[in-house]
Amino acid sequence: MLTTHASLETLPTPDGGLRLKLTGRLDAAATGAVWKQAQKVLAQRPSPHLLIDASEISTCDSAGIGLLVELGRRQLQAGHRYEITGLSEENQKLLNLFDPADFMDAKPEEPQCCSLPIEIGKASLSFWNHLITLVAFIGELVVALFAAMRHPRKVRWKDAFLIFERAGINALPIITLISFLVGLIMAFQSAIPMRQFGAEIYVANLISLSMLRELGPLMTAIILAGRSGSAFAAELGTMKVNEEIDALTTMGLDPVRFLVVTRLLAALAATPLLTIFAGMVGVIGGSVVLLTMGYPLITYINQVLSAVDITDLLSGLAKTFVFGILIAGIGCLQGLTTRGGASGVGDSATKAVVTGIILIVVTDGIFAVVYYYLGI
Amino acid sequence: MNDSSTPIIDVRNLTVGYGEGPILNDVSFRVHRGEVFIILGGSGCGKSTLLKHMIGLFRPYRGAIFLNGQDIVVAEGEQRHRILRQIGVSYQSGALFGSMTLLENVCLPLDEFTTLPRDAKDLLGRMKLKLVGLQGFENHLPSAVSGGMQKRAAIARAIALDPAILFLDEPSAGLDPVTSAELDQLILNLAATLSSTFVIVSHELPSIFAIADHVIMLDKQARGIIAEGLPAQLRDHSPDERVRRFFNRQVSSSTQGENATRSKESLHHE
Numbered sequence: 001m002l003t004t005h006a007s008l009e010t011l012p013t014p015d016g017g018l019r020l021k022l023t024g025r026l027d028a029a030a031t032g033a034v035w036k037q038a039q040k041v042l043a044q045r046p047s048p049h050l051l052i053d054a055s056e057i058s059t060c061d062s063a064g065i066g067l068l069v070e071l072g073r074r075q076l077q078a079g080h081r082y083e084i085t086g087l088s089e090e091n092q093k094l095l096n097l098f099d100p101a102d103f104m105d106a107k108p109e110e111p112q113c114c115s116l117p118i119e120i121g122k123a124s125l126s127f128w129n130h131l132i133t134l135v136a137f138i139g140e141l142v143v144a145l146f147a148a149m150r151h152p153r154k155v156r157w158k159d160a161f162l163i164f165e166r167a168g169i170n171a172l173p174i175i176t177l178i179s180f181l182v183g184l185i186m187a188f189q190s191a192i193p194m195r196q197f198g199a200e201i202y203v204a205n206l207i208s209l210s211m212l213r214e215l216g217p218l219m220t221a222i223i224l225a226g227r228s229g230s231a232f233a234a235e236l237g238t239m240k241v242n243e244e245i246d247a248l249t250t251m252g253l254d255p256v257r258f259l260v261v262t263r264l265l266a267a268l269a270a271t272p273l274l275t276i277f278a279g280m281v282g283v284i285g286g287s288v289v290l291l292t293m294g295y296p297l298i299t300y301i302n303q304v305l306s307a308v309d310i311t312d313l314l315s316g317l318a319k320t321f322v323f324g325i326l327i328a329g330i331g332c333l334q335g336l337t338t339r340g341g342a343s344g345v346g347d348s349a350t351k352a353v354v355t356g357i358i359l360i361v362v363t364d365g366i367f368a369v370v371y372y373y374l375g376i
Numbered sequence: 377m378n379d380s381s382t383p384i385i386d387v388r389n390l391t392v393g394y395g396e397g398p399i400l401n402d403v404s405f406r407v408h409r410g411e412v413f414i415i416l417g418g419s420g421c422g423k424s425t426l427l428k429h430m431i432g433l434f435r436p437y438r439g440a441i442f443l444n445g446q447d448i449v450v451a452e453g454e455q456r457h458r459i460l461r462q463i464g465v466s467y468q469s470g471a472l473f474g475s476m477t478l479l480e481n482v483c484l485p486l487d488e489f490t491t492l493p494r495d496a497k498d499l500l501g502r503m504k505l506k507l508v509g510l511q512g513f514e515n516h517l518p519s520a521v522s523g524g525m526q527k528r529a530a531i532a533r534a535i536a537l538d539p540a541i542l543f544l545d546e547p548s549a550g551l552d553p554v555t556s557a558e559l560d561q562l563i564l565n566l567a568a569t570l571s572s573t574f575v576i577v578s579h580e581l582p583s584i585f586a587i588a589d590h591v592i593m594l595d596k597q598a599r600g601i602i603a604e605g606l607p608a609q610l611r612d613h614s615p616d617e618r619v620r621r622f623f624n625r626q627v628s629s630s631t632q633g634e635n636a637t638r639s640k641e642s643l644h645h646e
Binding site for chain 1: 474493519535569
């Protein structure tokens, strides 16, 4: 193996200048050490006239050329002169491509350091723009939905069914798992204190009420936001980055009608169905705890049926339509407003999930207040 | 190993494909040091496939690919990394990392594979960008510059570590004639100054005639090399009709009504 070694010697010259002698292989592996050494020398012993002796350089790649440019740049920055001697012809040719004067500024147009007023201004502006986009999107969506209602044959039902399958039916396993476990765990946790009062049977009331009215819709919506909202955003975002959205527009096909309406309809159908399913599985999960405590299944069922009525089920379901619209709408909006490349798609998917979950929780709170005042 | 008489790339009896039968069968060729070597052929003939196997992205069915004396097909682990460090690749669409500025893209290999100080890497990165004519765009994101600039930045990234061999996949495809000619000039300049070997996949005739020292032509039906040599010579003297057709931009007689098109074409050329 060849030696990967480079060294630097400094000698004073008779006229008070400095002479740097570079020796050995100046390649990417060896130049690092010499580079630091040279910078130190120049900082400690500034010299108005630097003589660089390059005659002993055995091989030199662009890192070595970089070092020579750097030395020249430092001298020019300090208002000093420099001279390179003994550089081989081919390396000289390489060096001639670069003028140290071109690299004088430490870093060109460094992004400005953030200042509070500028950041606030930028944030407000982007918030305002975002709001405008949101309003425009909702408007377009409403128009497209009305158009779809007036001409149901123009909706691309095949796409909608496919999306329903991917976003809805394929979500069944995870919905089952989570609802069952939540029902089971909640029943188990509440059964322990209730046992002290001999009131274990009321676990059935607790599970069925909370599952149908609150937890079922909320959990399903959050799972869908994480599973399908992000998928919508990523898919549409990639389409946007690949100019597929532009292609649709120039073909005279409205992306909102073509892509968003189908997803919205699919989500509108999938969310309530999955919610009913989640509630059912959650109640089944709760039953396991009571069965192990020795209550017969029929007792549990009777207790559940006496605790909840159709209003509870419907009040839970009413929310899910709104959740479905939110999940699909936010996902598609984030997808359609994607900018940049791969990282832009990632940002959109993140925003779709985060905004989706926040809006779901806020909407759920609003529903709770409304139901309270309506006495439902 | 650095003996200039030995070929820098030696491909022997290479058979490649993606699991559905071979795309190229028993291909052998050599590339000499300092050459601008162009792989050409019609769409779907396996140009990019060949390139992707030469840079070690896929494993061939059979055959050996010697890059600078070492076989990349059988190399594993550290040895493979050593070979990969000697090559630079610029992809068809640039493949710049979208979340990094052009300078960061170029500095990435320097960051990872050298021990140079921070400002040295910075300066080297800027020198590479200067070399491809992108001075002043250091802090732009790839999405903020034009397609031609992205391709040039990709070349700057590929030459960051002074590779012995530079692979370019369709560098001038999709560029306007002026930008494409500039890119050809850039490649010639780099070949002259860096003393690297260039392997280029292309089907842009003007750029092939402008820069190639040596070409091989692949064909879909033949599943291999149907011609090898200098482009101008192949255009005028190739015994193979497919080769002449390619270089003279003639429509295949089997796909078009022969008479009308042919006569018009020959009028153009006379």
